[in-house]
Amino acid sequence: MARRPQQRFTEDDFETLEGRASKTEQKKAVQRMAALGEQLAELNPKQIQKLPVEERLIDALLDVRSITSHEARRRQFLRIGKLLRNEDESVILSYLTPQQGAKKTAQLQRWVERMIIQGDPVIKEFMKAHNAAEHHPIRQHILRIQRDITKQVPAEELAESKLKLFNYIQQVALISDN
Structure with a gap:
């Protein structure tokens, strides 16, 4: 089998990757946002309604109150975490x-x-x-x-x-x- 020619990386290649997060960092960010979502869900419904966020996020936060299954709640908080990424x-x-x-x-x-x-x-x-x-x-x-x-x-x-x-x-x- 022929060997591939060795690729040389330039400084510009590393500059483009510098600000990019790894997959692990992205997953941990989603988990962090899900934890923030759990804290937001603890607010009372009136406070949740007043949040200056998308309507889908408000609905998801209100829906999580009625979910009793542990796994369903976990998935809902992951969804909330994804929705939170679009917010300030x-x-x-x-x-x-x-x-x-x-x-x-x-x-x-x-x-x-x-x-x-x-x-x-x-x-x-x-x-x-x-x-x-x-x-x-x-x-x-x-x-x-x-x-x-x-x-x-x-x-x-x-x-x-x-x-x-x-x-x-x-x-x-x-x-x-x-």
Whole structure:
């Protein structure tokens, strides 16, 4: 059998893959969104109706209350997680944040700032405190922020990168608190 010629990869090849999540990360993101869906389902029906999301998501959240089978509930929460991917994370988290309170939000903001400045030791400390946290996504967000700082990108882009990290940290904290 003939050997295939060895393919050489260029720096551009890696640049195109840099922001892309692996299949494992995508699956974990779906599980994280399903866990957020479980928290949204715990809201009372009036609060669910007021959510600024698609009608299909509101219907799915209301339907899950009537499902008693464990497996059916699990599948429904996965469906809710998929529907949540189309929504703005910040809006959803703003409805769940009152459960955490202002003190917890300020504490999470301090975690984010410490992670950006100090790196891995703080990430490991955060992971010990929050069992749902994963090292790789946090590290990717921080590397992106640090790269933005060194490239001196506009303040809006840097703020957006920091918001993505904060949203992830907030999701992890919400899931870990339960």
